[in-house]
Amino acid sequence: MSLSEFDLIQTYFSDLGVSRSDVLLGVGDDCALLQVPEGRQLAVSIDTLVSGRHFLPDVDPESLGHKALAVNLSDLAAMGADPAWVTLALSLPEVDSVWLEAFARGFSALAVRAGVALVGGDTTRGRLSITVQAHGFVDRQRVMRRDGARPGDLIYLSGWLGDAALALLARRGIDVGLADLSPFYRRLDWPEPRLDLSAAVRGIASAAIDISDGLVADLGHICKAGGVSAAIQLDRLPLSAAVYGYVQKTGDWAVPLAGGDDYELCITVSPEREKELEAAVSHLSTKLHRIGVIEEGEGVRCRLPNGSRLENDVKGYDHFA
């Protein structure tokens, strides 16, 4: 069956996500028409996943649909935004209806859970590549920017850290010493945007970021934006037994510190508001772990359990490094 570009979008993507009354006109015209609630601001995030770079060409299309949306919703979570609308630009080598149905299924299931509507898209022939732009709403008083951390603020991280990086190593053929890898592949392929956590801590946290490029790199962004430094206690990191065991065996702290792909939230909070923060998240299944403190200076310092400083120069995954 030969489908035109127009049919392609209509067939697979017109019913994605939920119906929303603030979508005045969705897929099918030159533009979508959208209504931002009065008194709220629009938060916008865009991310591209490229085949061979962010995922393998033979990846399960259902998980790819999920992940392409999840990484953008994670950016909204890091900002303290309520998700509303998404657009999807999909580049495909060919029209494969089985692949497209599975991709749409994974994308839509998360869209429905997060309450977002797909409002526009573009489909082109080319190497497999997916660009999603997510739109959400924030309140001026509750927005979580990167630049709000102050010396003395406590650093919290939602857990777990490094499971996705371990799965990535295993997928590259490295023996990570695990019999059952499926829960780790699930963390890599089906990341869960921390929207519930974001809704609970916004208005309390002084800064926030999501861990997509690795803890050291992303916490480094908070430090740079705020003109501060961070001291992390490595024995306080929320590590699964598998990641802990791997680090013990190999001494390779890059898995939890630079692995990325976890899409956990790292937030900072003034010490006066620590109790308020812990009460706000006590009912959530996603747990926060206090891992360090913001200080004067610049950069991210990691302390080993014995008190010495980790000397490895751990950096986040960088597309052009």
Next chain:
Amino acid sequence: MSLSEFDLIQTYFSDLGVSRSDVLLGVGDDCALLQVPEGRQLAVSIDTLVSGRHFLPDVDPESLGHKALAVNLSDLAAMGADPAWVTLALSLPEVDSVWLEAFARGFSALAVRAGVALVGGDTTRGRLSITVQAHGFVDRQRVMRRDGARPGDLIYLSGWLGDAALALLARRGIDVGLADLSPFYRRLDWPEPRLDLSAAVRGIASAAIDISDGLVADLGHICKAGGVSAAIQLDRLPLSAAVYGYVQKTGDWAVPLAGGDDYELCITVSPEREKELEAAVSHLSTKLHRIGVIEEGEGVRCRLPNGSRLENDVKGYDHFA
């Protein structure tokens, strides 16, 4: 020089376009934060240009930067929206500073003229591909949708039609009988979004679309959305002498009717408002030409100057045809 992804966005793209007071937070955080004016609605459009499909790999990067933005601003023009913000997702095989500077120059020059700010972006390594999402504001009473055309409405087109298609044929090595192709390449590589025309006719036009896929295909979208048909008089099409000569010589009406890439606006207007429309556009350098009429039924019919119907089944360029 090896640039990190972060540096890349900061270096080339943080000063693109104009500064706007409704951009509360631009490039550099997890999300951009934006303020839509009270009482106005948000119009959103997304388009991808892929190397080898929408342009040749050795295309002038300055014109590519211009065109990537222009095709999205053209969608805003077709909706009657005032441009405000854009995001840019760029996939690049390598970091080439000369190429990036030229691309940014072309993008920014149009952004400044259109009064838009770049508010976010993502840069990944991969085959050259550019996705731009444009955001604008519309008034509910003045929005131009595709579905508003009614039988009896007059069809207008801004000119000229087919120049870009002629240039595309020439670039593919076909002799189009022209000594100087430069004005035609300019129409193909440097399309001008019809924002001035859009601002003049919104509130008067009953429907509008931009001609990106060819007149017959795009007018067909207006017909389908409105449940109407269209009758075009081919002798009324705004054709340059070169396109007219090519059609006379070859009989190939596909150049003006299906060529696409012109990014002119096709609008419909109720006959009672014809005078109002013509007065509204009289001061513009972009001219409107009345080319036909909306009727009952479905589809687009083209009448030759001798009154007979064009039999060729002309279709727009379709990525998956």
